[in-house]
Amino acid sequence: MGAVSDVTDADFEERVLKSDKPVMVDYWADWCGPCKQVSPIIEELAEAHGDKITFVKMDTNTNPVTPANNHVLGLPTIQVYVGGELVKAFKGAKSKSVLKGAIEEYL
Numbered sequence: 001m002g003a004v005s006d007v008t009d010a011d012f013e014e015r016v017l018k019s020d021k022p023v024m025v026d027y028w029a030d031w032c033g034p035c036k037q038v039s040p041i042i043e044e045l046a047e048a049h050g051d052k053i054t055f056v057k058m059d060t061n062t063n064p065v066t067p068a069n070n071h072v073l074g075l076p077t078i079q080v081y082v083g084g085e086l087v088k089a090f091k092g093a094k095s096k097s098v099l100k101g102a103i104e105e106y107l
Contacts, residue, residue, distance in 0.1 A: 004039075004046045007056040009065040017084040019054055022106040024099075026057040027067050027077040034093035035076040041096045042078075045103070053103055082106065 007015050007025065016023045026042050028035035039057070046055035060067045060075065070079065070086070080088040080102055088102045 003050065004043055004055045004057050007058050007063075009063040012058070012063075012066045015054070015056060016081050019081070019084075021052065021054050022080060022082045022087075022103065023054040023056060024103060025079045025081065026055070027060050027072045027075060027079070028057055029060050029075055031061075032075040037093045038076045038078070038099075041094075041099060044096065045099060049103065049107055052107055078102070080106075 004026070016025060024042065024045070026035075026038065028039065042055055042057070045053075058066060060072065067077075072079075074091050076091075076093060078090045078094065078099065079086055090098070090102065
């Protein structure tokens with residue numbers, strides 16, 4: 001179960017902030033090299049833990065409002081939300097162990 005789905009400015013509140021499960025959000029852009037390094041790691045985590053945590057990605061080129069509202073100043077930025085609250089945030093490419101550690105307590 002799992003796989004990472006796309007989230008947009010229009011459905012961010014419903015799919016992330018109102019989610020019953022913790023949500024990991026990957027803010028990315030097609031021109032971002034480090035984003036391409038992080039993407040397969042998040043896909044792996046989604047395959048392994050998608051039953052307990054929702055994994056979504058947001059293209060910041062086509063969805064500028066949510067990243068601006070959530071203080072995303074660099075890419076990639078990974079944020080973890082629980083109960084509609086931001087509980088963890090990372091800027092820049094991170095290793096699988098760091099990202100797994102961010103969600104460990106919710107598994």
